[in-house]
Amino acid sequence: MMTEAAIAAALITDNANLYYLTGRVFAGMIYLPREGQPVYLVRRPVELEGKGVVYFTGTRDIPAELEHRGLPKPSTLGLEMDLTPYTTVIRYTKLWREATPVNISPMMRQARSVKTPQEIHLIERSGVCHERVYRRIPRVFKPGMTDLELQVEIERMSRLEGCLGQFRISGDTMEIYMGNVITGDNADAPSPYDFAMGGAGLDPSLPVGADGSEIRRGNTVMVDMNGNFTGYMTDMSRTFAFGDIEPLAQKAHECSREILRALEQMARPGIEARTLYDTAYDMAREAQLETYFMGHRQHAGFVGHGIGIEVNEAPVIAPRSRDILAERNVIALEPKFVIPHVGAVGVENSYVVTPTGLRCLTNAPEDLLPL
Amino acid sequence: MMTEAAIAAALITDNANLYYLTGRVFAGMIYLPREGQPVYLVRRPVELEGKGVVYFTGTRDIPAELEHRGLPKPSTLGLEMDLTPYTTVIRYTKLWREATPVNISPMMRQARSVKTPQEIHLIERSGVCHERVYRRIPRVFKPGMTDLELQVEIERMSRLEGCLGQFRISGDTMEIYMGNVITGDNADAPSPYDFAMGGAGLDPSLPVGADGSEIRRGNTVMVDMNGNFTGYMTDMSRTFAFGDIEPLAQKAHECSREILRALEQMARPGIEARTLYDTAYDMAREAQLETYFMGHRQHAGFVGHGIGIEVNEAPVIAPRSRDILAERNVIALEPKFVIPHVGAVGVENSYVVTPTGLRCLTNAPEDLLPL
Numbered sequence: 117m118m119t120e121a122a123i124a125a126a127l128i129t130d131n132a133n134l135y136y137l138t139g140r141v142f143a144g145m146i147y148l149p150r151e152g153q154p155v156y157l158v159r160r161p162v163e164l165e166g167k168g169v170v171y172f173t174g175t176r177d178i179p180a181e182l183e184h185r186g187l188p189k190p191s192t193l194g195l196e197m198d199l200t201p202y203t204t205v206i207r208y209t210k211l212w213r214e215a216t217p218v219n220i221s222p223m224m225r226q227a228r229s230v231k232t233p234q235e236i237h238l239i240e241r242s243g244v245c246h247e248r249v250y251r252r253i254p255r256v257f258k259p260g261m262t263d264l265e266l267q268v269e270i271e272r273m274s275r276l277e278g279c280l281g282q283f284r285i286s287g288d289t290m291e292i293y294m295g296n297v298i299t300g301d302n303a304d305a306p307s308p309y310d311f312a313m314g315g316a317g318l319d320p321s322l323p324v325g326a327d328g329s330e331i332r333r334g335n336t337v338m339v340d341m342n343g344n345f346t347g348y349m350t351d352m353s354r355t356f357a358f359g360d361i362e363p364l365a366q367k368a369h370e371c372s373r374e375i376l377r378a379l380e381q382m383a384r385p386g387i388e389a390r391t392l393y394d395t396a397y398d399m400a401r402e403a404q405l406e407t408y409f410m411g412h413r414q415h416a417g418f419v420g421h422g423i424g425i426e427v428n429e430a431p432v433i434a435p436r437s438r439d440i441l442a443e444r445n446v447i448a449l450e451p452k453f454v455i456p457h458v459g460a461v462g463v464e465n466s467y468v469v470t471p472t473g474l475r476c477l478t479n480a481p482e483d484l485l486p487l
Numbered sequence: 488m489m490t491e492a493a494i495a496a497a498l499i500t501d502n503a504n505l506y507y508l509t510g511r512v513f514a515g516m517i518y519l520p521r522e523g524q525p526v527y528l529v530r531r532p533v534e535l536e537g538k539g540v541v542y543f544t545g546t547r548d549i550p551a552e553l554e555h556r557g558l559p560k561p562s563t564l565g566l567e568m569d570l571t572p573y574t575t576v577i578r579y580t581k582l583w584r585e586a587t588p589v590n591i592s593p594m595m596r597q598a599r600s601v602k603t604p605q606e607i608h609l610i611e612r613s614g615v616c617h618e619r620v621y622r623r624i625p626r627v628f629k630p631g632m633t634d635l636e637l638q639v640e641i642e643r644m645s646r647l648e649g650c651l652g653q654f655r656i657s658g659d660t661m662e663i664y665m666g667n668v669i670t671g672d673n674a675d676a677p678s679p680y681d682f683a684m685g686g687a688g689l690d691p692s693l694p695v696g697a698d699g700s701e702i703r704r705g706n707t708v709m710v711d712m713n714g715n716f717t718g719y720m721t722d723m724s725r726t727f728a729f730g731d732i733e734p735l736a737q738k739a740h741e742c743s744r745e746i747l748r749a750l751e752q753m754a755r756p757g758i759e760a761r762t763l764y765d766t767a768y769d770m771a772r773e774a775q776l777e778t779y780f781m782g783h784r785q786h787a788g789f790v791g792h793g794i795g796i797e798v799n800e801a802p803v804i805a806p807r808s809r810d811i812l813a814e815r816n817v818i819a820l821e822p823k824f825v826i827p828h829v830g831a832v833g834v835e836n837s838y839v840v841t842p843t844g845l846r847c848l849t850n851a852p853e854d855l856l857p858l
Contacts, residue, residue, distance in 0.1 A: 131662060140691035143660065143679040161677030161685070161694070162785045195573075199659070202568040202576035203590060219574060268646045275639045281664030282693050288570070288659060289514065291502060293652030306532035308514040314532070320511035321718025321796070322653050323532070347692025414533045425692070 117223050118150045118194070125149045125187075126194030126220045127208055132284055132425045133196065133224055135347060144172070147182060149190070155182060179211050194220030199287070229422050229430035231444045236468055238348035239424065239446055243466060243477035246343040246350045249274045250480040253339060253356065257487045263326035263337065264318065267297035270341055283342045284349075284426040295341030296325040300332060303460035306414035312450050313340055313353075313460060314414060333359035336459035337487065338452070343466070343478075351423050351448035352478035353464035358487045365461050368453035369484050371403045372462030375451040376482075379420075380467070380474045383447075389431045389439040393419050396451050397435075405453055412454040420449040423466060445469040446477075488594050489521045489565070496520045496558075497565030497591045498579055503655055503796045504567065504595055506718060515543070518553060520561070526553060550582050565591030570658070600793050600801035602815045607839055609719035610795065610817055614837060614848035617714035617721045620645045621851040624710060624727065628858045634697035634708065635689065638668035641712055654713045655720075655797040666712030667696040671703060674831040677785035683821050684711055684724075684831060685785060704730035707830035708858065709823070714837070714849075722794050722819035723849035724835035729858045736832050739824035740855050742774045743833030746822040747853075750791075751838070751845045754818075760802045760810040764790050767822050768806075776824055783825040791820040794837060816840040817848075 118126065128137060128146040135141050137148070143160040156169045157178060170181060179189070189212055195205055198221030209217045231239070249270065256269035271294050275281065283292060290309045298315045307314035307324040316327040331337055336355050343350035355369055375396045383392060396419045400409040410416040420433030423446055431439030431447065441447075450464035463482045467474035489497065499508060499517040506512050508519070515529040527540045528549060541552060550560070560583055566576055569592030580588045602610070620641065627640035642665050646652065654663060661680045669686045678685035678695040687698040702708055707726050714721035726740055746767045754763060767790045771780040781787040791804030794817055802810030802818065812818075821835035834853045838845035 129660075131660065135692050141662070141679055141694055143681070160679045160681070160785065163677060197573040198575075199572050201570050201658075202566070202573045203592075204569075205573035221574075265647070268643055271646065272639055272643050275642065276636070278689070280690055280693050282662055287572075289500075289502065291512070291653055306534060308512055308531045310514070310531070318649070319651055319718055321506050322651050323512055347690055414531065 117227060121218070121223065122192060123150060123194045123218055123220065124192045124215070125190035128196065128224075130196050130199045132286065135425055136228055147178070149187060152187070155185065155187070175207060175211065190215045192216045192218050194218050194223070196221050196224065198222070225430050228424060229445055230442050231424060231446050231468070235348055235424065236444065236446065238346040239350060239466070240477055242343050242345040242348055243350040245277045245279070245345040246352055246478060247480045249277050249279070249341070250339065250352065250354055254485065254487055257356070260330065262328050262330050263297050263299045263302065264328050266331065266337065267295075267326050267341075270297065270339065274341060278345050279342055280344050280347070281342065282344060284344070286426045286428050290428070291322060292324055293322065297337060297339050297341070298326060298460055299337045300329055300335040300459050301457060302327050302329050303338065303454045304412050304456055310416060312410055312416040312418070312452050313338065314411065331358050331487070334361065334458065336361060336365060336461055336484070338460035338462070340464065348424055349427065350466040350478050351427060351450070351464060352466060352480065353450060353452070353462065354480060354482070355461045355463070355484055356487045357484045361484060362455075362458055365455040365458040366484065367403065368405050368408055368455055369461040371400060371405055372451045372453060373482055375399050376449060376463060376465060379449055380476070383441055383467070383469060383474050385441055385443045385469060385471060387441050389433045389437040389441060390435055392433050392449075393435050393437070400451070400453075408453040408455055410452060412456060419451055420447050422446065423448050441469050443469055443471055488598060492589070492594065493563060494521060494565045494589055494591065495563045495586070496561035499567065499595070501567050501570045503657065506796055507599055518549070520558060523558070526556065526558070528552075546578060546582065561586045563587045563589050565589050565594070567592045567595065569593070596801050599795060600816055601813050602795060602817050602839070606719055606795065607815065607817065609717040610721060610837070611848055613714050613716040613719060614721040616648045616650070616716040617723050617849060618851045620648050620650075620712070621710065621723065621725055625856065625858055628727070631701065633699050633701050634668050634670045634673065635699050637702065637708065638697050641668065641710065645712060649716050650713055651715050651718070652713065653715060655715070657797045657799050661799070662693060663695055664693065668708060668710050668712065669696060669831055670700055670708045671706040671830050672828060673698050673700050674709065674825045675783050675827055681787060683781055683787040683789070683823050684709065685782065702729050702858070705732065705829065707732060707736060707832055707855070709831035709833070711835065719795055720798065721837040721849050722798060722821070722835060723837060723851065724821060724823070724833065725851060725853070726832045726834070726855055727858045728855045732855060733826070733829055736826040736829040737855060738774065739776050739779055739826055740832040742771060742776055743822045743824060744853055746770050747820060747834060747836060750820055751847070754812055754838070754840060754845045756812055756814045756840060756842060758812045760804045760808040760812060761806055763804050763820075764806050764808070771822070771824075779824040779826055781823060783827060790822055791818050793817065794819050812840050814840055814842055
């Protein structure tokens with residue numbers, strides 16, 4: 117990709133991109149020439165070893181260090197301009213004044229959207245742990261619990277199962293802690309973030325998710341909790357029912373499953389992501405459920421998204437998306453409905469795109485699960 | 488401050504700064520003119536109400552919207568250039584081509600470092616909850632536990648006590664989940680992040696903190712867990728001892744407390760932050776403990792930091808800091824030592840700077856606490 121775009125070298129500093137390129141996070145950066153060996157410019161931790169590892173203190177010393185190692189000055193320099201703060205990018209562009217700076221963020225995003233077999237393996241491992249936690253959710257529920265109390269027990273099970281906790285989101289505008297457990301009308305509370313699920317949250321500093329409501333009979337509980345067990349996450353939602361749930365909500369839950377089955381059939385390399393969204397929306401409309409589709413008072417503008425190190429990777433399954441599905445994309449599909457006075461219903465699964473269609477990585481039961 | 492710097496208006500988008508200025512987080516931005524009423528440009532959530540609230544979709548529509556409200560075009564425009572990604576800043580500067588863009592990040596940082604009484608009240612409330620959790624830690628410990636197992640029980644207690652979980656760190660380079668529980672030699676494992684405590688972590692994607700080590704007799708457990716209960720956090724560490732701890736570690740723990748007492752006496756408005764660091768370092772050296780001060784294989788380069796919405800606010804208590812303490816700064820002081828084969832020892836407290844000195848907000852017992 118760098119050759120096609122005539123980028124001589126890239127300077128990579130974002131933690132998710134460092135992890136993608138090296139398999140670990142460190143404080144520092146990677147100087148990635150189009151040809152030849154990358155150089156790992158490390159500040160911390162001390163005592164890293166390996167080919168190409170160089171300790172440095174001042175950013176200004178980098179050009180001399182690279183020259184010393186026989187690397188030519190770059191004619192064009194890729195920088196993560198969609199992520200790196202303005203003043204930092206300006207500082208980097210001054211390192212090689214002759215180099216033309218180029219935004220390498222879209223290319224990194226594109227590269228990361230097609231997973232390697234090793235990355236898929238790490239996501240599969242997360243999926244296995246994620247499933248194991250979800251299967252045990254009914255056991256930790258007690259009547260009278262609040263959404264938060266149930267969430268805390270799920271957090272505990274997840275962490276003991278090896279969940280790393282960190283819920284990585286690219287960019288700095290979306291925040292959430294460990295996931296979302298939502299019941300009753302709180303599912304209809306609009307949040308500032310572009311997640312499929314809202315919720316008022318516990319505090320105006322983090323207005324999303326559980327708000328301390330008691331889980332009441334006749335309400336659903338949607339669980340959409342962190343699946344990051346390996347640095348690569350699965351994304352999975354399941355809906356639990358406390359007591360009898362009204363027919364409209366049951367119908368919407370079945371509609372979500374039918375949408376997933378339809379998308380599983382359609383999705384394959386080469387298909388436009390937006391056609392998946394259109395199919396999902398059309399099915400919701402045909403079932404006369406479009407008022408509740410992906411929210412009620414506030415609607416999310418997508419039905420799925422790429423996942424991996426972060427929860428908002430490419431491709432985006434949305435009406436105006438220009439993304440085209442490729443083999444080894446890993447995506448989450450989450451056709452959800454918010455039914456007033458009942459709660460959210462629906463299912464979210466994570467999938468690998470294979471030549472013949474989708475392979476599901478989150479195989480916990482999909483029914484409306486009794487609590 | 489904007490008047491002094493001749494900044495006509497600022498466009499604020501960072502979540503922490505939005506929360507600082509409005510008391511809540513929303514998706515959108517604040518147009519803050521030097522004179523007159525701010526305008527809250529909101530994308531989500533739907534249904535926000537209040538003076539100056541305007542819904543918008545495209546960033547390009549903002550200048551027309553503001554003109555429509557009778558606001559003059561800004562001659563200089565403050566942008567959060569230390570935080571906002573490069574491409575976003577470029578997009579904003581194109582909104583008013585005649586305006587001179589100015590980096591407002593240092594000014595926001597400076598403004599936020601002096602807390603209002605309301606902010607101090609929120610931090611105090613966090614401190615009360617934080618203390619309550621720490622006092623109960625010995626009750627959830629069981630011999631044979633790993634550091635992770637103990638941390639998970641503390642996470643659970645914290646969340647049930649109302650901890651919001653989100654551990655806000657300014658900038659995108661430092662990551663941690665919910666805090667740090669560290670025992671034995673894992674305290675001496677260097678991490679990539681500039682925290683006072685290291686630890687190998689559970690996975691190379693998040694190499695910090697608990698690594699699954701069993702808590703052994705003769706080892707300490709340092710607990711440095713999230714104190715964000717209100718959107719404004721306290722920062723507090725306490726050291727627990729499992730069985731008898733060797734004299735060197737006991738001595739270092741007492742030295743930490745003596746350093747805190749000395750800094751509590753010295754610190755007042757007008758004092759240079761670096762003199763606090765120098766005093767702490769000198770006391771460690773006089774006690775012949777400088778090899779272990781703020782780390783052993785890897786040393787952190789500070790002994791304290793401002794706290795509030797984020798854990799790395801101004802002032803910075805470090806050797807080359809140019810910060811000067813001001814009334815209503817809120818700071819954490821954390822003289823810590825890492826003793827090989829024992830673990831980390833020391834105490835961290837959060838304080839408000841008052842005209843007569845420091846007032847402590849984290850009043851849990853400071854002794855080496857038996858498990």
